Amino acid sequence: MDITLIVALVILLALFFDFTNGFHDTANAMATPIATGALKPKVAVALAAILNLVGAFLSTEVAKTISGGLIREGDGGIQITPVLVLAGLIGAIVWNLFTWLLGLPSSSSHALFGGLIGAVIVGAGIGAIDGGVLVSKILIPAVLAPLTAGLISFIATKIAYAITRKQERDGFKRGQIFTSSLVSLAHGTNDAQKTMGVITLTLIAAGLQDVDSGPQFWVIVACALAIAIGTYSGGWRIIKTLGRDITDVEPAQGFAAEAATTATILASSHLGFALSTTQVASGSVIGTGVGRKGASVRWRTAGRIALGWLITIPAAGAVGAVAAFIAGWGFWGIVIDVVLAVAAILFIFLRSRRNQIDHRNFHQPEPGAFVRPKRRKKAGKR
Amino acid sequence: MTIAWSSFAIVVVSALVAAGLLVTLFSLALRLGSGVSTAHRVGSIALYVLCGLVVVYGIYLIVPALHG
Numbered sequence: 001m002d003i004t005l006i007v008a009l010v011i012l013l014a015l016f017f018d019f020t021n022g023f024h025d026t027a028n029a030m031a032t033p034i035a036t037g038a039l040k041p042k043v044a045v046a047l048a049a050i051l052n053l054v055g056a057f058l059s060t061e062v063a064k065t066i067s068g069g070l071i072r073e074g075d076g077g078i079q080i081t082p083v084l085v086l087a088g089l090i091g092a093i094v095w096n097l098f099t100w101l102l103g104l105p106s107s108s109s110h111a112l113f114g115g116l117i118g119a120v121i122v123g124a125g126i127g128a129i130d131g132g133v134l135v136s137k138i139l140i141p142a143v144l145a146p147l148t149a150g151l152i153s154f155i156a157t158k159i160a161y162a163i164t165r166k167q168e169r170d171g172f173k174r175g176q177i178f179t180s181s182l183v184s185l186a187h188g189t190n191d192a193q194k195t196m197g198v199i200t201l202t203l204i205a206a207g208l209q210d211v212d213s214g215p216q217f218w219v220i221v222a223c224a225l226a227i228a229i230g231t232y233s234g235g236w237r238i239i240k241t242l243g244r245d246i247t248d249v250e251p252a253q254g255f256a257a258e259a260a261t262t263a264t265i266l267a268s269s270h271l272g273f274a275l276s277t278t279q280v281a282s283g284s285v286i287g288t289g290v291g292r293k294g295a296s297v298r299w300r301t302a303g304r305i306a307l308g309w310l311i312t313i314p315a316a317g318a319v320g321a322v323a324a325f326i327a328g329w330g331f332w333g334i335v336i337d338v339v340l341a342v343a344a345i346l347f348i349f350l351r352s353r354r355n356q357i358d359h360r361n362f363h364q365p366e367p368g369a370f371v372r373p374k375r376r377k378k379a380g381k382r
Numbered sequence: 383m384t385i386a387w388s389s390f391a392i393v394v395v396s397a398l399v400a401a402g403l404l405v406t407l408f409s410l411a412l413r414l415g416s417g418v419s420t421a422h423r424v425g426s427i428a429l430y431v432l433c434g435l436v437v438v439y440g441i442y443l444i445v446p447a448l449h450g
Contacts, residue, residue, distance in 0.1 A: 058445050136385050144390065152398050156405040163409035171412040175433070179404075182440045189444055256405050263401035266443050267393045273386060275393075 003206050006082045009338065010202045013089040015226045018195040020096040021108040022052060022230020025191065027238040028105070028261070028281035029183035032254035034362055035243030038173035039180075041234070041359035047177075048184040049232035055188020056224030082202050083327050083334065084119045089198070090341045091115025091320025095312060097348045103237035103245075103357075104308035107276040112194060113138065114316030119324035121317070137274065142309055145264075145275040146283030153260035153284035157291030160252045172251035179258035184231075186265055187277055192227045196220060236357045242282060243362075245301045247289030256291070257284040279309065400436070407433050 030044040039047065092108070092115035099106040120128050160172070196215040199222075203209040209216070215223075243249060249257070261277075261284045268275040282305055289297035323341070326333045411429035414422045442448045 055444070058447065140385055148394050148397070152394075152401050155398065156401045159402060159405045160409050163406065164412050165416070168412045168416050171415065172408070175408050178433075178437050182437065182444070185441070186444050189446075252409075255408065256401075259401040259404045260397070262440060263397040263404070264393070266440060267397040267400065270443055271389055271393050271396065273389045273393045 003082070004208075006086065006334065007202055007206045007208065009334075010082050010086050010089065011199050011222075013086060013093065013341070014195050014198045014202075015222055017089050017093050017096070017108075017112065017198075018192065018223050018226035019230035019233075020093055020100070021191050021195070022049075022227040023233050023235040024096055024100055024106075024108050024230075024238060025187055025278060026231050026234050027242045028277050029180045029187060029258075030234075031239045031241075031243035031281075032249050032257055032285065033173075033176045033180045034239055035249045036173060036176065036251045036254045038176040038251060038254065041236075041239075041362045044180075045232050045234040045359075047181060049228045051181055051184035052188035052192070052231045053224050053228035055185045055190075056192035056227060057220065058185075058189050080116075080120065080201070080205065081123070082205055084123045084324055085116070085198060085202055085205075086334070087119035087123075087323035087327050087337065088112070088116035088320045090323040090337060091118050091316045091318070094319045094341065094344050094348075095316035097345060098315075099308055099312070100235055100237060101348050101352050102304075102308070103241040104305055105238045105242055105278050105282050106305075106308045106312045107142075107278045108191065109194065109276060110138065110142075110309070110312045111316040112198075114313035115320035117313065118317030118320030118322075122321045122324035122328070138313065141273070141275050142279060145268075145279035146286065146306075148275070149260055149264045149280040149283035150287030150290070152264060153257045153287030154291040156256035156260050157253055157288045160256045161292060164252065169250065169252045172255040175255045176251065176258060179255060179262050182262045183258060183265065183277070183281070186262070186269070188224075188227065190269070190277070192223045195223045195226070199223070234359065236359060236361060237352075240357055240361060241301065241305070242285055245298060246282075246285050246305075247295055247297045249285070249288065250292065250295075253288040253292055253295070257281075257288040260284045260287065404433060404436050407436065 026045055026048050030039070030048050033039040034041050034044050089112075092111040095111045095114065096106075096108055099111075117129055117134075160169075196219055199219050200209065200215045203216075204213075261281045264275065264280045264284075265277055268280075286297055286302055289295050323337050326337050326340075329336075407429050411426045411433065414426035414429065417423070417426070
């Protein structure tokens with residue numbers, strides 16, 4: 001198959017992955033402000049989309065390797081080919097959409113890693129994967145991230161409820177807007193980068209771009225737009241899981257949880273211990289549920305989420321492996337791969353229409369309805 | 383396989399301090415803001431300003447161009 005055609009396919013799929021990454025992760029920042037009524041659902045996703053768009057342009061540091069040493073690439077290792085990237089992306093996209101259908105907040109990065117691992121194992125053998133890196137950079141942090149964020153969020157919630165009195169707690173809604181915006185911005189600077197990295201790596205591998213050069217401007221623009229549009233379309237199923245199904249979130253809890261999420265993500269990305277945003281955000285929501293007296297955490301839902309995390313890498317890897325195996329047949333293999341991927345995407349999309357969940361599913365209490373006295377002027381207009 | 387436990391500990395402690403600080407400042411601002419005396423009001427506004435500074439520091443950390 002013509003190499004430029006494969007490159008074009010990889011770019012298309014990478015951008016589609018970027019889109020799924022956006023709507024999968026809207027919930028990390030915006031689930032709690034939507035749940036507490038700090039932001040109207042549509043306003044929240046629009047704000048998150050803008051911040052992701054801006055964030056994608058802010059960071060110029062591009063990770064040299066998309067896999068962070070997980071796959072032994074380069075000298076003495078294997079050359080990851082555009083076809084393997086294609087197979088890996090199919091695995092990542094299919095798993096991301098499947099977990100979205102189930103409303104599970106799973107890590108998009110893990111789906112991407114998983115898909116690539118599966119594809120590389122088939123294409124280049126198990127020896128191409130560094131097992132030590134897999135454990136120390138992905139598995140252990142996956143356990144530590146929710147525990148850390150949960151603990152911090154628990155303590156932050158205790159502080160918030162100890163200091164404030166009941167009638168003052170509605171004010172936390174204003175604070176939530178700022179903390180959730182920070183999470184969105186941080187997300188934009190990180191996650192769009194991964195897709196830029198994938199596309200740039202592919203262009204370099206195909207000889208269409210100089211080695212050691214950064215992403216071209218059109219790649220940055222395309223990735224920024226893809227993640228922003230994805231974010232705006234809002235993964236309402238996941239927002240519902242994180243904002244409603246784990247525990248009932250009050251404004252003070254939302255603020256505490258987001259403060260914990262922001263602090264944990266920023267600390268982890270600046271002090272050299274990478275943690276997944278999705279897992280941090282989920283841990284924070286659970287922590288704040290445990291931290292408020294009278295709140296209950298639905299551990300069944302939390303358990304489903306944890307199970308989703310456990311199987312994300314092997315499941316995306318399995319799909320990526322099958323895709324890589326089929327792609328090994330040559331031209332027609334790649335055609336079959338793409339057809340199967342499109343069929344899977346369409347199937348999941350049609351299946352999701354059976355029980356649609358969107359912004360209308362989020363009934364919000366009138367802001368401050370129980371706290372502030374109604375103003376007479378506006379009361380007439382309503 | 384090495385796990386950087388020391389850097390993990392630093393992450394936990396600094397995130398805990400930062401989140402705890404922000405929540406404490408904002409909670410105190412809300413608490414004082416509902417007071418009636420001028421001193422309470424001024425204190426409340428000062429605390430909101432401190433919260434704003436924490437948020438600005440967060441933006442500083444997020445944007446690589448700012449801290450090189």
